[in-house]
Amino acid sequence: MAVSTTEPTGGIIICRGVHKWFGDYHVLKGADLTVQRGDVIVICGPSGSGKSTFIRTINRLEVHQRGTIIVDGIEMTNDVRNIAAIRQEIGMVFQQFNLFPHLKVLQNVTLGPVWVRRWPRDKAEKVARELLERVGIPEQADKYPAQLSGGQQQRVAIARALAMQPKIMLFDEPTSALDPEMIKEVLDVMRELAHSGMTMIVVTHEMGFAKEVADYIYFFDEGRIVEGNPPDEFFRNPREERTHLFLSQILTH
Amino acid sequence: MAVSKQELAPPRGETGLLGWMRKNLFSTWYSGLLTLLSLGVLYLFLRSAITWAVRTARWGVVTENLRLFMIGSYPPGQSWRPAACVLIVSCLLGLSWAIWGRAMRIFALGLGGMLGLLALFRFAMPTRLWLLANPVAVGVGYGLGLLLRRWRRAGMVALLAWLLGFGVTWVLLQGFRKAVGLPYVSMESSWGGLLLTFVLSIVGIILSFPIGVLLALGRRSDLPAVRFSSIFFIEVVRGVPLVTILFMANIMLPLFLPEQIRIERVVRAMVGMLLFSAAYTAENVRAGLQSIPEGQIEAAKAVGLKGSLITSLIVLPQALRLVIPANVGQFISLFKDTSLVAIIGLLDLLNIGRSVLSQPEFMGLQREVFAFVALIYGIFSYAMSYGSYRLEKALGLGER
Numbered sequence: 001m002a003v004s005t006t007e008p009t010g011g012i013i014i015c016r017g018v019h020k021w022f023g024d025y026h027v028l029k030g031a032d033l034t035v036q037r038g039d040v041i042v043i044c045g046p047s048g049s050g051k052s053t054f055i056r057t058i059n060r061l062e063v064h065q066r067g068t069i070i071v072d073g074i075e076m077t078n079d080v081r082n083i084a085a086i087r088q089e090i091g092m093v094f095q096q097f098n099l100f101p102h103l104k105v106l107q108n109v110t111l112g113p114v115w116v117r118r119w120p121r122d123k124a125e126k127v128a129r130e131l132l133e134r135v136g137i138p139e140q141a142d143k144y145p146a147q148l149s150g151g152q153q154q155r156v157a158i159a160r161a162l163a164m165q166p167k168i169m170l171f172d173e174p175t176s177a178l179d180p181e182m183i184k185e186v187l188d189v190m191r192e193l194a195h196s197g198m199t200m201i202v203v204t205h206e207m208g209f210a211k212e213v214a215d216y217i218y219f220f221d222e223g224r225i226v227e228g229n230p231p232d233e234f235f236r237n238p239r240e241e242r243t244h245l246f247l248s249q250i251l252t253h
Numbered sequence: 254m255a256v257s258k259q260e261l262a263p264p265r266g267e268t269g270l271l272g273w274m275r276k277n278l279f280s281t282w283y284s285g286l287l288t289l290l291s292l293g294v295l296y297l298f299l300r301s302a303i304t305w306a307v308r309t310a311r312w313g314v315v316t317e318n319l320r321l322f323m324i325g326s327y328p329p330g331q332s333w334r335p336a337a338c339v340l341i342v343s344c345l346l347g348l349s350w351a352i353w354g355r356a357m358r359i360f361a362l363g364l365g366g367m368l369g370l371l372a373l374f375r376f377a378m379p380t381r382l383w384l385l386a387n388p389v390a391v392g393v394g395y396g397l398g399l400l401l402r403r404w405r406r407a408g409m410v411a412l413l414a415w416l417l418g419f420g421v422t423w424v425l426l427q428g429f430r431k432a433v434g435l436p437y438v439s440m441e442s443s444w445g446g447l448l449l450t451f452v453l454s455i456v457g458i459i460l461s462f463p464i465g466v467l468l469a470l471g472r473r474s475d476l477p478a479v480r481f482s483s484i485f486f487i488e489v490v491r492g493v494p495l496v497t498i499l500f501m502a503n504i505m506l507p508l509f510l511p512e513q514i515r516i517e518r519v520v521r522a523m524v525g526m527l528l529f530s531a532a533y534t535a536e537n538v539r540a541g542l543q544s545i546p547e548g549q550i551e552a553a554k555a556v557g558l559k560g561s562l563i564t565s566l567i568v569l570p571q572a573l574r575l576v577i578p579a580n581v582g583q584f585i586s587l588f589k590d591t592s593l594v595a596i597i598g599l600l601d602l603l604n605i606g607r608s609v610l611s612q613p614e615f616m617g618l619q620r621e622v623f624a625f626v627a628l629i630y631g632i633f634s635y636a637m638s639y640g641s642y643r644l645e646k647a648l649g650l651g652e653r
Binding site for chain 2: 059061084087088090091092094096098099100101102111112115116117144157160161164
């Protein structure tokens with residue numbers, strides 16, 4: 001099925017020299033990243049730096065034009081089977097939730113397992129209800145997404161991603177579209193997920209969350225990773241000028 | 254201070270008919286004036302219309318030719334067959350009401366009630382019995398539906414029942430060349446009137462919808478061959494008036510098929526209407542497909558779904574719901590466009606009316622005939638329109 005690289009396990013995600021252009025615009029300028037299983041990685045940086053584009057190349061929602069991306073030993077190429085196989089192992093949570101409005105909450109969560117993993121409906125529903133319980137909204141199972149608040153919708157989105165039992169979870173600014181009072185409930189779920197050992201890559205501005213939960217924080221600017229460190233180092237001793245500037249902008253308020 | 258939880262009644266004159274009138278018709282002085290003015294104009298128009306309808310109109314032209322209007326020149330001895338088809342439809346409507354709920358109730362009760370009420374008129378005894386049998390058939394269907402409802406697959410059974418029903422009505426109406434008891438009734442020469450209008454519309458609507466959806470998907474396809482064929486078909490068909498398409502279907506379809514296969518004119522007309530409606534439906538559906546946010550597709554991909562599953566589970570259900578108003582409008586147009594089959598010599602409801610008028614004893618009675626025909630078209634068009642509204646409500650559109 002997959003063209004396995006000859007490299008030993010250097011990490012569950014290995015990105016090397018990833019370049020991407022949107023037409024003439026060079027958005028990713030050689031990003032490098034290695035993620036070990038169980039790591040919680042936070043990527044922060046100014047808007048327009050390409051960080052969302054970068055994590056979207058990991059599950060091929062964006063196609064990189066140069067460089068290598070290897071996920072769980074499978075290299076990301078144009079081979080459709082590789083892409084499908086990788087996507088099943090990666091769950092993604094979007095800034096705009098992207099729940100399916102014509103399906104009930106429970107159906108949103110069971111869709112993947114039933115149609116992709118081919119589970120019988122009973123098993124899928126059981127797992128779905130457990131996940132909804134885990135994210136704290138078991139009673140909303142039979143409602144439609146539009147009837148839920150933003151925080152509840154995002155938690156359903158997290159449950160939906162978890163239903164596929166992925167090895168990696170990607171979060172693309174999961175709390176940026178939420179009202180302040182709902183941010184906490186989503187971060188709580190993410191915190192619990194991190195403590196349970198899930199490999200997570202989170203693009204976010206929530207530095208409090210990063211300080212508490214992250215194993216590494218990476219600063220992304222102008223298409224590449226400028227520096228990365230464990231949280232203590234990162235906040236106390238930013239090595240690059242740009243990192244310093246960014247931190248001073250977001251930490252002062 | 255204690256907060257009273259007692260519910261107070263709203264002030265009088267705010268609710269009910271009086272309240273509605275006060276708010277909507279008489280809210281300000283000029284609004285009130287306009288209301289009175291409109292009522293006056295309405296009265297003047299309607300007074301002459303109603304006087305005409307009740308006093309001077311000679312409705313004999315309608316009542317004496319009722320069979321012609323309803324089933325055209327279908328052999329009188331065989332008119333039990335279209336009657337049986339209507340009974341089957343009544344029964345199926347009752348079944349659908351039980352299985353699909355409130356949305357179908359108005360149709361089941363509407364048809365049953367209307368036909369039942371018509372039994373009060375002075376028709377011949379067999380006709381009146383048949384008219385009364387329809388509400389009974391609705392009841393029977395409803396009962397059957399209640400029994401089937403326990404089943405989880407009840408919806409599928411209902412759909413199958415309808416498919417079966419269509420098959421049976423088709424066979425019933427046409428008959429067989431060699432069978433006893435069900436002699437062949439040629440579509441060419443005998444089907445006419447409202448029967449023909451319904452046959453053309455129903456087949457046209459039901460078949461043009463899936464073809465239209467396929468065309469819309471084809472137009473957005475990545476494969477160049479599929480894309481260009483779809484675009485070509487849609488643009489060519491949309492560039493030609495329906496009359497021309499019917500005319501060409503009549504003349505050209507025999508050219509495309511081998512000598513032995515002879516297609517009846519009615520079928521040629523069906524094919525023409527089908528293709529015409531499919532092209533317009535395709536564009537309606539494409540509008541819906543375009544308006545689905547990219548994020549939906551991305552979320553589906555992120556969960557691991559692939560191309561055709563994404564389209565059928567995520568994109569199409571949302572897109573089709575969005576374009577229900579446009580599509581039902583297209584169906585209503587199709588229903589009325591069936592009158593154009595006059596161009597190939599078929600006599601549908603409207604054209605039967607015209608041929609009735611050409612008879613010497615009924616000359617000059619255009620108003621009565623066309624008023625009647627307009628009423629029939631109006632009733633069924635409104636039924637479709639109302640059906641669209643109920644469907645949208647059932648799907649929760651505009652609410653969630």
